[in-house]
Amino acid sequence: MGTLRTYLASLLHSFYPRRCVVCGTPLVEGEQGLCTQCVLRMPRTGYHTQEGNPVEVSFWGRAQLERATSYFFYEKGSDFRHLLHRLKYGGRKDLGYLMGRVVATELRESDFLKDIDLLVPVPLHPRKQRERGYNQSACLAKGLSQVTGIPVNTISLIRRRHHESQTHKRRYDRWLNVDGIFALRHPERLAGKHLLLIDDVLTTGATITACCDALKEVEGVRISVFTLAVAQ
């Protein structure tokens, strides 16, 4: 059975070679999701080693954070949009686990994760998660957890109501839109903990700010933020 499966896999592989989601180059053995070249040329921010970095500054006066970082710069039209898009809408959970592991390996070199007790992915509305089948931020969190051993909590922070797509709204409207959409369940599980809030892309910061508004009800909680990409 194992042999048959291997045979069929290699047959399929010859018809449909696995390709890098970013540049389309066929992947070689040992590569997953992205080719080595694309992993290397990813425009990393290096913000995790820099206190007072631009992501942290962008939250000043909006959310009380310990630290914040985004892993890579995302420019509109860049090839890396394929990575973000397939992770979010294309059913490619594997890209979330993979990037979580890649990121964790690099963040571990600094003190960014040292003090983190729990990984908390930004939740999707339950209906959206049912339609999509997964939460891309939770996949990132799981990948991070596989390398660091830091547990993931997906039950305490919940999304309250479905809201229409924010894509075509003006910045001001987005603020109104996200206000009060997150709530807590079993907040005692978060008490006194240092949480790392995890999301895929940072744009206006409104979603993270709304999460922090809900979390500030928790006794003694401290919050840091990680996003895979930051929009430029």
Ligand SMILES: [Zn+2]
């Ligand atoms: Zn590539």
